[in-house]
Amino acid sequence: MSGVRVVDVRVHGRVQGVGFRWFVMRSARALGVSGWVRNSEHGDVEVRAMGDASRVDALLEALRRGPAHASVQSIEVDERSAGEAGAQPDFEIIP
Numbered sequence: 001m002s003g004v005r006v007v008d009v010r011v012h013g014r015v016q017g018v019g020f021r022w023f024v025m026r027s028a029r030a031l032g033v034s035g036w037v038r039n040s041e042h043g044d045v046e047v048r049a050m051g052d053a054s055r056v057d058a059l060l061e062a063l064r065r066g067p068a069h070a071s072v073q074s075i076e077v078d079e080r081s082a083g084e085a086g087a088q089p090d091f092e093i094i095p
Contacts, residue, residue, distance in 0.1 A: 005053035006080040011045040011063055013073035020045050021093045023067040024059075028091035031055045036094045048080075050088060 011020070016039050024037040024047055033051040040046050047063065049056050066072045 003053050004050065004082050005056040006050040006082055007048070007056060007060070008078045008080055009047040009049065009060070009063060010040070010076040011047065011066075011072060012075070013066075014069075014071040015045045015066065016043055018069040019067050020070050023070070024063065025091055025093055027062045028059055031058055033059050034088040034091050036088065036092050038094045048088075049091075050082070 021037045021039065024045070028035060028037075028049060031051070033049050033055050035048040035050050037045060037047045049059050060075070060077065063075055064072055
């Protein structure tokens, strides 16, 4: 087992209005990763992801690609401790 990994991610590029949040939610749920995704007021998408490290890594790779109509320029990843993350049983889109 790779251990638990918790990350906060900011995705830059053309990522709003292209189904990016739905793409993230479907990808995370398929991988068994919990957390949330939301649009930021600055035009980016913010993600908190937690789960098995290898599954979170796979989600990060998906975020770098994005869905077909998105154009990801870059992602910023901040590691968090499991204690900072709080309990999140599923993955959801939040306002």
